[in-house]
Amino acid sequence: xxxxxxxxxxxxxxxxxxxxxxxxxxxxxxxxxxxxxxxxxxxxxxxxxxxxxxxxxxxxxxxxxxxxxxxxxxxxxxxxxxxxxxxxxxxxxxxxxxxxxxxxxxxxxxxxxxxxxxxxxxxxxxxxxxxxxxxxxxxxxxxxxxxxxxxxxxxxxxxxxxxxxxxxxxxxxxxxxxxxxxxxxxxxxxxxxxxxxxxxxxxxxxxxxxxxxxxxxxxxxxxxxxxxxxxxxxxxxxxxxxxxxxxxxxxxxxxxxxxxxxxxxxxxxxxxxxxxxxxx
Amino acid sequence: xxxxxxxxxxxxxxxxxxxxxxxxxxxxxxxxxxxxxxxxxxxxxxxxxxxxxxxxxxxxxxxxxxxxxxxxxxxxxxxxxxxxxxxxxxxxxxxxxxxxxxxxxxxxxxxxxxxxxxxxxxxxxxxxxxxxxxxxxxxxxxxxxxxxxxxxxxxxxxxxxxxxxxxxxxxxxxxxxxxxxxxxxxxxxxxxxxxxxxxxxxxxxxxxxxxxxxxxxxxxxxxxxxxxxxxxxxxxxxxxxxxxxxxxxxxxxxxxxxxxxxxxxxx
Numbered sequence: 001x002x003x004x005x006x007x008x009x010x011x012x013x014x015x016x017x018x019x020x021x022x023x024x025x026x027x028x029x030x031x032x033x034x035x036x037x038x039x040x041x042x043x044x045x046x047x048x049x050x051x052x053x054x055x056x057x058x059x060x061x062x063x064x065x066x067x068x069x070x071x072x073x074x075x076x077x078x079x080x081x082x083x084x085x086x087x088x089x090x091x092x093x094x095x096x097x098x099x100x101x102x103x104x105x106x107x108x109x110x111x112x113x114x115x116x117x118x119x120x121x122x123x124x125x126x127x128x129x130x131x132x133x134x135x136x137x138x139x140x141x142x143x144x145x146x147x148x149x150x151x152x153x154x155x156x157x158x159x160x161x162x163x164x165x166x167x168x169x170x171x172x173x174x175x176x177x178x179x180x181x182x183x184x185x186x187x188x189x190x191x192x193x194x195x196x197x198x199x200x201x202x203x204x205x206x207x208x209x210x211x212x213x214x215x216x217x218x219x220x221x222x223x224x225x226x227x228x229x230x231x232x233x234x235x236x237x238x239x240x241x242x243x244x245x246x247x248x249x250x251x252x253x254x255x256x257x258x259x260x261x262x263x264x265x266x267x268x269x270x271x272x273x274x275x276x277x278x279x280x
Numbered sequence: 281x282x283x284x285x286x287x288x289x290x291x292x293x294x295x296x297x298x299x300x301x302x303x304x305x306x307x308x309x310x311x312x313x314x315x316x317x318x319x320x321x322x323x324x325x326x327x328x329x330x331x332x333x334x335x336x337x338x339x340x341x342x343x344x345x346x347x348x349x350x351x352x353x354x355x356x357x358x359x360x361x362x363x364x365x366x367x368x369x370x371x372x373x374x375x376x377x378x379x380x381x382x383x384x385x386x387x388x389x390x391x392x393x394x395x396x397x398x399x400x401x402x403x404x405x406x407x408x409x410x411x412x413x414x415x416x417x418x419x420x421x422x423x424x425x426x427x428x429x430x431x432x433x434x435x436x437x438x439x440x441x442x443x444x445x446x447x448x449x450x451x452x453x454x455x456x457x458x459x460x461x462x463x464x465x466x467x468x469x470x471x472x473x474x475x476x477x478x479x480x481x482x483x484x485x486x487x488x489x490x491x492x493x494x495x496x497x498x499x500x501x502x503x504x505x506x507x508x509x510x511x512x513x514x515x516x517x518x519x520x521x522x523x524x525x526x527x528x529x530x531x532x533x534x535x536x537x538x539x540x541x542x543x544x545x546x547x
Contacts, residue, residue: 069441089441096434100309101488110430111442138489158442 020046022085022162022194023068027077030063037063039218040077043196047161050188050195052205052225055215056237061198062092064215065166068196085162088155090148092166092198098140104150105135111154125153128190129183145176149183156187163187165197181207285401289510292403292411293524296464296476297502299415302422302495303460304477304502305484306453309433309491313478315352318367319454320461320473322348322374327395327465328381338410338462345458348374349451375470398469398521400510407466414463418456425452430491467506468521475525476502483532486539501531 025043029036037060045051045068053061066072067079069089096102108122126132129149134142142150148168155163168184169177185208188195199205205212205225213222214234221231228234307316323341330340348370355366382390391399403411422429431439432446440446464473484497508531509524 066437071437071441087441089438091435091437091441094435094438097309099311099485100433101485101490101494102434103489106490106492107434110427110434 020048022047022082023196024080025064025068025077026080028064028067028074028079029076030060030067030072031075036075036217038067041215041219043068043213043219045162045194045196047194048188048192049210050185050197050208051211051213052209053196053198053213053215054201054205055220059216061215062166065164065196065198068162069164082161086158086160087162087164088158088160088193089164090151090155090166090168093170094151096139102139103135104131104137104139104142107139107150108154108157112157121157122153125156126150128156128187129153143173143176144171145173145180148172148180152183152187156191161193163193163195163197165195167198167200169200184208286510286514288403288405288408289400289520290507292408293400293467293506293510294503295408295411295415296460296467297480297506298499299418299460300464300476301480301484301497301499301502303418303456304479304481305491305495305498306429306433307457307474307477308481308485310453313474314364314367314371316457316461316477317474318352318371318374319345319348319457320470321371322378323458323461323465323470323473324378324395325374325381326378328378328385331385331390332381337465338414338459341462341465342455342458344374345454345461349454394469395465396469396471397519398465398467398472400467400520400524401513403466411463411466414459418459418463421452421456425449429453468524472521472525475528476505479525479528479532480505483528483535486535501528501535505531 021044023043023045025041028038028041028043030038041060041064043051043064053064055061063072067074068081069087070081096107104126105122108125112121123132123135126135129152131146131149131153134146134150137146139147139150148171152163152165152168163184165184169180172180184195184197187193188208209225211222212225212228214220214228214231214237216237220233220237221228223231307313322344326341326344327337328340329343330337333340351370352366355361356363361369379392382392393399394402428439428444428449431442431444432449436446460477461470461473464476468476480498480501481494483501484494488494488497505528506524508527510520512518512527513520513523
C-alpha cells in the first residue's frame, strides 16, 4: 500500500504533543504567485478527532486539505505527518465521466490493487456505508449522496488513520446530508480515525465536530463549535447575523429556521446528547 | 482457398486491432484523440528522420513522438494559444516537414501513399513478426500499468495523493502510443491510424460496464472491422486501409444506435 511522502520537517515538539497526533501544521504558508492562499496557518489533527474547516469561498480550505494530503508544497512553515500515516482522501467535486464505463465494484477494486476484489473487503466496506446494494451500479448513475458514500467506502479500503473530506456534502440533498454526517461520525467512533473535513456551508458544522477552525487565509479562530460562534473575528468575518446561525448541524437546539431561512427560537431547547447551545 | 497476401493482411490487421482496441480506450477516456492524431501526423517526420540517418523508421517515429509530447507538455502552460490550435500546428507542421524532408531524399525511393494511407495488402511475414512482437510488448506494458493508468484517468489528484507516480505513467502511455502508431502505420497509414484507436473504443462503450469489458470489446470490434474492410476491398476493389476505417465506422454507427435505443438505463 502506498503511503504519503515522508515528513518535510519534523518538529521535535510534535512527538511531545501526544501519541495520537496524526498531523501537525505549523506556520504553514502557501503562495500561488503573488497571493498567499494560506498565511501562517497552525492546525493539529489527532486520532479519533473530527476537525471541521469553515470559511468563505477562496479562503484556502481546499488548499490546506491538499497540503495535508501532500499535494502542495509549502512556501514556508512545516507540515508533520506521523510516519507511515495512511490517509483516505475524498477530493472536492470529483465526478466520473460517462466516457469510461465503471461499476461501483470496479471503482472499489481499483482502490485495492492486488486483491482483485475477491476477499470480500469491497462488500464489507460498502456495507459499512450502507451502500451494499449499489455494488453493481454504474458510478455515473449514483445520486450525490450515494456517490459520497461509495467514495467513503473507497477511502475505508485503505484502512486510513486520517480521513480528508473536502466538502463531502456537496451535491447531496438535505436528507442525505444529515445521514452522511451521521455516517462520518459513526465511522470515526468505530475506527478511531481522525477526520479533517471542509464544511460546505459557512454556518453549519456537523454535530460530532470536536473542533471548528475558521479559515480566511489565516486561522481566524478555532475551538469548540460554540466558542467559535462567539469569537469576535468570526463575527467580524461573517456578520453578527451569520455568526448567530452557526449551529451544530443535526442538533440546532438554540434556534430553528422559518420557511424563509431566518432563525427563530427553537420550540424544544432540550438536547439528548450534548449541552444546550448558547442562547442567541 | 484464401490468397496468401490476404491472409497476411488479415493476420497483420487483427494483430494491430487487438492492441489498438485497449489502448484506444485510454485515448478516448483521457480525451487524447487529437493528441494521438498529432503524434500520428508527426510520425511521417519520424519516418523521414529514420530514413535520413539510416535506422528503422520505428525509431524515428519514437523520436518524433517524444519530441512532440515534450513540446505539447512544455507549451501547455502558456495561455495565448489554445491547446487545440497548438496540436493542430504540431500535427500539420510535422506532416508537412515530413513530406518536405522525404522530397529531399533523392536517393531513396519510397512509396509515400503507403505511409499516408497504409498498404496492408503488401505486408510481409517479417512485418507481421514486428507487429506481433511490438504488440505483445505493448499489451504487456499496458497490463502492467493498467490499474495505475485507470486511477490517474479517473482523478489525477486522488491518484497522486495515494502515491501513484503520475508523470512516469503519462510518459509510459505516450511511448506506448508511439509504438502502436509505428506498428499500425503499415495497415492504415498515418492519416487514418487514430480511427483504429478511437472508433472501435467508441463502438464498444454502449455495451461495456467496466473498463476491461470496453477494452476487450474494442479489440473485437477492431478485428471485425479489419476482416470486413479487407473483404470489401477485395469485393469492390477499394483501397484496403480506408475500407477498414469505413467498416469500423459502420459498426460504430450500429452500436451507437442500438446502444441509444436500449441504453436508457446506461445512458
